[in-house]
Amino acid sequence: MLQHHFADMEQQKDASSLGMWVFLITEIMFFGGMFAAYLVYRYNFYDAFVAGSTSLNVWIGGINTCVLIVSSLTMAMAVHSAQLGRQRALVIYLVLTLIFGFTFLGLKAVEYHAKYVEHHIPGQHFKFDKYEDMSGKEVESHVDQGQSQIFFSLYFALTGMHAMHMVVGAGLLTTLILMSLAGKFNASYYTPVENIGLYWHFVDIVWIFLFPLLYLINRVHHV
Amino acid sequence: MSEHIVSPKIYLAVFGTLISMTLVTWFASTVDLSTGGVNFNPVVALAIAGFKAVMVILFFMHVKYSTRLTKVVIACGFVWLFILLSLTMVDYLSRALLTSPSQ
Numbered sequence: 339m340l341q342h343h344f345a346d347m348e349q350q351k352d353a354s355s356l357g358m359w360v361f362l363i364t365e366i367m368f369f370g371g372m373f374a375a376y377l378v379y380r381y382n383f384y385d386a387f388v389a390g391s392t393s394l395n396v397w398i399g400g401i402n403t404c405v406l407i408v409s410s411l412t413m414a415m416a417v418h419s420a421q422l423g424r425q426r427a428l429v430i431y432l433v434l435t436l437i438f439g440f441t442f443l444g445l446k447a448v449e450y451h452a453k454y455v456e457h458h459i460p461g462q463h464f465k466f467d468k469y470e471d472m473s474g475k476e477v478e479s480h481v482d483q484g485q486s487q488i489f490f491s492l493y494f495a496l497t498g499m500h501a502m503h504m505v506v507g508a509g510l511l512t513t514l515i516l517m518s519l520a521g522k523f524n525a526s527y528y529t530p531v532e533n534i535g536l537y538w539h540f541v542d543i544v545w546i547f548l549f550p551l552l553y554l555i556n557r558v559h560h561v
Numbered sequence: 562m563s564e565h566i567v568s569p570k571i572y573l574a575v576f577g578t579l580i581s582m583t584l585v586t587w588f589a590s591t592v593d594l595s596t597g598g599v600n601f602n603p604v605v606a607l608a609i610a611g612f613k614a615v616m617v618i619l620f621f622m623h624v625k626y627s628t629r630l631t632k633v634v635i636a637c638g639f640v641w642l643f644i645l646l647s648l649t650m651v652d653y654l655s656r657a658l659l660t661s662p663s664q
């Protein structure tokens with residue numbers, strides 16, 4: 339298992355996790371660009387952003403945040419099981435993580451469908467004149483349609499790219515499950531589990547920022 | 562160094578913190594935190610999100626137990642993110658923006 343250009347297993351493992359982190363930093367910069375666009379437009383079109391944010395389903399958003407945190411815990415436990423060489427526990431935790439990942443994506447699909455029905459998807463048929471607030475009460479909205487389209491464009495770009503990362507993560511998890519069923523991992527070699535774990539936690543962190551920035555801009559005053 | 566095995570108790574404690582912080586940020590968004598003309602709601606929301614991210618990075622991602630080289634590289638990544646966001650905002654906040662694209 340030890341490649342000839344490393345001194346020992348520890349150095350090999352440190353090198354691989356450093357490499358994974360360099361990749362994750364490129365991902366941070368990728369999402370960072372979209373967060374920068376979000377900041378600029380939120381500053382300039384604040385009222386439209388508040389109205390758009392309030393029209394999002396905070397219950398689904400909040401539950402999804404918790405679902406992702408649970409999936410991060412099961413992923414951390416999968417790495418822990420791999421470290422101890424517990425093959426069965428590893429498979430069980432990986433499957434649980436995958437299930438929570440799909441739960442997140444399913445709830446996301448419900449949200450996207452609601453936005454589709456309400457004509458809140460940017461484009462030719464976009465119309466943002468009313469929305470339901472947290473208590474289900476219908477609120478009239480008089481914010482600028484173009485500015486609202488920018489909010490929803492950013493909403494779909496950010497959550498869409500995040501969801502795409504979740505889909506990729508689900509594929510990676512499936513590969514890990516198959517590899518661990520084939521007995522590829524043991525207490526001295528589990529680098530793929532560790533690195534895909536890092537990826538999964540990173541995707542969780544992106545959502546930790548997306549939840550307050552998109553769903554909770556201002557739930558006190560209606561615009 | 563990389564062989565450090567974190568106890569499941571620590572994972573559970575971090576998990577509990579993350580879930581309760583999610584509830585706190587949810588609740589805080591329904592309370593008016595503006596004083597003296599400044600709205601502190603986004604400040605509180607981002608502080609909580611930042612704290613949660615640090616917890617995930619340090620414990621779930623094992624950075625607390627990783628090598629100094631890895632720590633420095635990660636810190637550099639966040640410095641670059643800060644440069645991206647701050648210089649962008651310095652530029653946009655100091656100039657007038659075009660009005661709505663629909664007008």
